[in-house]
Amino acid sequence: MDRVRHIGRTGPISGRRRLGGVLTTLALAAGTLVAVGGGANAEAVGAGATAAVTAAQADFVKNPGFESGLADWTCSGGSGLPVTSPVRSGSAALKATPAGSDHARCAQTVAVRPGSSYTLSAWVQGSYVHLGASGTGTTDVSTWTPAASGWQQLTTRFTTGAATTSVTVYTHGWYGQPGYFADDVELSGPGGTDPGDPIPAAPVGLKAGTATSSSVALSWNPVGGATGYHVYRDGSKVQAVSGTSATVTGLAPSTSYRFEVTATNATGESPKSAAVTGTTTAGSGNGPGVPKHAVTGYWQNFDNGATVQKISDVQSQYDIIAVAFADATATRGAVDFALDPALNYTEERFKSDIAAKQAAGKSVVISVGGERGTVTVNDATSAANFADSVHALMRKYGFDGVDIDLENGIDPTYMTQALRALSAKAGSKLVITMAPQTIDMQSTSAGYFKTALNIKDILTVVNMQYYNSGSMNGCDGKVYSQGSVDFLTALACIQLEGGLAPSQVGLGLPASPRGAGSGHVSPSVVNNALDCLAKGTGCGSFKPARTYPDIRGAMTWSTNWDAANGSAWSNAVGPHVHGLP
Numbered sequence: 001m002d003r004v005r006h007i008g009r010t011g012p013i014s015g016r017r018r019l020g021g022v023l024t025t026l027a028l029a030a031g032t033l034v035a036v037g038g039g040a041n042a043e044a045v046g047a048g049a050t051a052a053v054t055a056a057q058a059d060f061v062k063n064p065g066f067e068s069g070l071a072d073w074t075c076s077g078g079s080g081l082p083v084t085s086p087v088r089s090g091s092a093a094l095k096a097t098p099a100g101s102d103h104a105r106c107a108q109t110v111a112v113r114p115g116s117s118y119t120l121s122a123w124v125q126g127s128y129v130h131l132g133a134s135g136t137g138t139t140d141v142s143t144w145t146p147a148a149s150g151w152q153q154l155t156t157r158f159t160t161g162a163a164t165t166s167v168t169v170y171t172h173g174w175y176g177q178p179g180y181f182a183d184d185v186e187l188s189g190p191g192g193t194d195p196g197d198p199i200p201a202a203p204v205g206l207k208a209g210t211a212t213s214s215s216v217a218l219s220w221n222p223v224g225g226a227t228g229y230h231v232y233r234d235g236s237k238v239q240a241v242s243g244t245s246a247t248v249t250g251l252a253p254s255t256s257y258r259f260e261v262t263a264t265n266a267t268g269e270s271p272k273s274a275a276v277t278g279t280t281t282a283g284s285g286n287g288p289g290v291p292k293h294a295v296t297g298y299w300q301n302f303d304n305g306a307t308v309q310k311i312s313d314v315q316s317q318y319d320i321i322a323v324a325f326a327d328a329t330a331t332r333g334a335v336d337f338a339l340d341p342a343l344n345y346t347e348e349r350f351k352s353d354i355a356a357k358q359a360a361g362k363s364v365v366i367s368v369g370g371e372r373g374t375v376t377v378n379d380a381t382s383a384a385n386f387a388d389s390v391h392a393l394m395r396k397y398g399f400d401g402v403d404i405d406l407e408n409g410i411d412p413t414y415m416t417q418a419l420r421a422l423s424a425k426a427g428s429k430l431v432i433t434m435a436p437q438t439i440d441m442q443s444t445s446a447g448y449f450k451t452a453l454n455i456k457d458i459l460t461v462v463n464m465q466y467y468n469s470g471s472m473n474g475c476d477g478k479v480y481s482q483g484s485v486d487f488l489t490a491l492a493c494i495q496l497e498g499g500l501a502p503s504q505v506g507l508g509l510p511a512s513p514r515g516a517g518s519g520h521v522s523p524s525v526v527n528n529a530l531d532c533l534a535k536g537t538g539c540g541s542f543k544p545a546r547t548y549p550d551i552r553g554a555m556t557w558s559t560n561w562d563a564a565n566g567s568a569w570s571n572a573v574g575p576h577v578h579g580l581p
Contacts, residue, residue: 061110064184065183065184065185066093072108073107074272075107102235106172109269114137115159118158120185122186124182125182126148126181127148128144130171133156135237137161151183166269199269201224203244206261226264229261230262255501259276260273290320293551301323302342307564310345310350320461321357321362328374331385333382365400387419387425390422404435412451435463436465438465441495461552461553462504465557467517468519472491476542484525486542489542492507493533505551511557512565515556524572534549549580
């Protein structure tokens with residue numbers, strides 16, 4: 001959020017975003033892209049680099065070059081096939097093509113030794129190609145490249161846990177992207193011991209049992225020769241258990257999930273079972289005044305040329321009012337809030353106005369960060385300080401929750417820890433909203449996206465800022481320019497297909513041309529995008545493969561700029577959001 005006079009919420013494209021775009025462009029031009037978004041445990045190595053493999057550390061991936069077709073590999077949804085061109089070496093390579101909600105995951109389980117270090121690499125070609133290892137017993141790793149026009153080597157490293165005897169190595173693409181190619185997959189390190197037992201058969205009889213607002217119970221039949229089982233949710237492994245039942249937690253209310261199970265032993269992992277669907281109950285974690293379809297507006301605790309408002313002045317169409325902003329203190333991770341004297345607003349009146357809005361069915365949250373915010377939560381101490389200080393503000397002013405608008409980066413591990421600690425203090429009525437920039441939600445490996453998925457069971461809505469952005473990739477792999485229906489729908493699709501529930505996705509737009517440096521659109525464009533996503537009507541050239549009737553709604557910066565523009569935004573978008581199916 002921007003506090004500069006006449007600039008609006010975030011002002012011109014921030015230095016952080018501009019730098020990221022420059023680095024990406026330079027890396028692509030040089031042909032040596034290094035794992036954008038791959039995380040601390042991942043790295044992509046340029047075409048001239050190779051992993052050092054000693055005599056004691058040989059590659060033991062079976063059929064690593066796909067010379068025997070797909071033998072020893074399993075590709076989701078029949079997405080993979082061997083091809084003879086292009087190949088990096090030998091006579092064959094893998095081609096796997098994402099489709100719908102399937103990202104073309106091709107995997108193989110290999111035996112490893114406990115407490116040992118390994119290097120995984122593969123040569124890839126295409127858009128949004130991922131390489132990773134799961135079931136390591138420590139930190140599962142992955143790396144990726146958004147674009148490889150020729151063969152490019154990806155490399156990542158991991159150390160197995162004390163009891164880990166097998167890991168699953170995999171490649172995959174991304175939803176809506178063209179097919180990708182992979183060849184010469186290599187896992188180097190100490191060879192695993194093979195006890196000679198066959199890999200177990202796929203489990204049968206998988207059933208979804210009791211569901212709550214945040215969990216689904218599963219059970220299945222035992223498999224001969226299995227020593228354990230892996231549980232998958234929407235294609236990703238979420239649990240490893242020794243028995244024939246599990247309860248998957250951390251889910252969002254009123255959301256359907258696809259579950260599968262595999263059987264494992266020291267030799268490897270079975271194919272996945274037939275999938276079942278489990279649906280969570282409605283629950284009560286959406287806050288006291290958050291309707292099914294909601295409009296969020298930021299209220300400015302400063303005067304930057306927009307209409308100065310008191311909370312009581314905020315237009316009635318807004319269901320969630322985000323008070324901008326809480327500021328960092330001298331204590332790491334902690335925040336505080338004080339009314340700007342320029343508003344001529346007493347604390348007693350402020351508290352009374354919040355209570356009145358809540359009595360009218362609205363939620364009022366404290367927003368943390370903004371374009372100039374410097375709040376840092378990057379360790380256990382700062383996470384605890386954040387939770388304690390936000391909870392103190394909730395008790396002091398009566399806020400219903402918190403909005404995360406950190407534009408200087410986010411640590412998903414410790415922000416997750418902070419928000420879960422806050423949830424434990426505040427209870428099930430806590431409202432948590434987020435306002436990431438478009439670049440923050442391009443991949444599930446990004447810190448903001450990870451955080452949102454980590455707290456999916458307690459998250460209310462992510463209102464991504466579809467402005468001050470420039471062009472971005474949509475979920476179909478095409479590039480869209482901001483300011484169009486396609487930009488809104490194709491980018492929202494990434495979140496909707498990347499793991500967030502439709503009820504957790506909102507469209508964030510400026511209320512007037514003065515509210516942001518770029519990206520303002522007519523309210524009719526916002527309404528058309530909502531109709532496209534919810535009903536399949538009003539779309540531009542991009543039309544999602546399915547509709548999302550439960551999409552939460554829309555957000556604007558700000559109620560003040562809206563008021564300065566005659567409340568044109570809320571008067572048009574508010575009734576439309578509230579009229580969605």
